[in-house]
Amino acid sequence: MLDIDYAVCFSEANCRLFTRLKKVxxxxxxxxxxxxxxxxxxxxxxxxxxxxxxxxxxxxxxxxYDPGAAAAAHMRDKQAFLSLRSRYSRLSLEGGDSELAKIKMSATHGLQSLARPAHNENLRHHGRKEYLVELSRWEQLVKLFA
Structure with missing residues (x-):
């Protein structure tokens, strides 16, 4: 579940950032x-x-760079991950991992600068603050815009 929620956080952050870039x-x-x-x-x-x-x-x-298309692609990825999340309880562990891998294979590549902020957001959401990682200044700046 943590992996799926991380993918949702990562896709959402990328979607927000690219939507804002398009508006700018x-x-x-x-x-x-x-x-x-x-x-x-x-x-x-x-x-x-x-x-x-x-x-x-x-x-x-x-x-x-077409940030509008990138935002739309990340929104589609987020929806796919949320769909998997809603079905996850009915799947076996192997089935869930297999479905997650299939979605990730076709998912849009996101900004690596948002990976650790999404990781931290996901852990906070699940009450696992002891595993948070420190963000670089660049990651903090990108997170601010996302």
Whole structure:
């Protein structure tokens, strides 16, 4: 059960992070696009060019990494793990482990920086605080955004 709950925590954290990244990209594109149009109409070519470059760069990053699709994939993984969790009591230990392995094989790869925060969250949820691991500063920062 701990393994399934960990997978749910990990998928959920990745889903939240990628959803927030997508929103940030959309916000930046909207602001930079508006700035480009406004400065273009006011005949300030330098600021319009800078805003245009920002829009192009954010659009390219969004196209290459596609955080919206990553968030959707992690949401599907979370749903698959939750489905297994609901059926787990009716399965044998080997059957449950086999089902978990099948889901993991097709699951989307998440950010490794969220692995230990998800581990700690799962242990807290199950009252096993004595097994918490210390997070690096980078993991704490990524956890903050997720």
């Amino acid at each position: 990209f959309v916000l930046i594109n909207l602001l930079a696009g508006s700035a480009a149009m406004t400065t273009l109409l006011s005949k300030n070519a330098t600021i319009a060019a800078i805003a245009g470059i920002v829009v192009a760069m954010i659009s390219m990053i969004d196209l290459v």
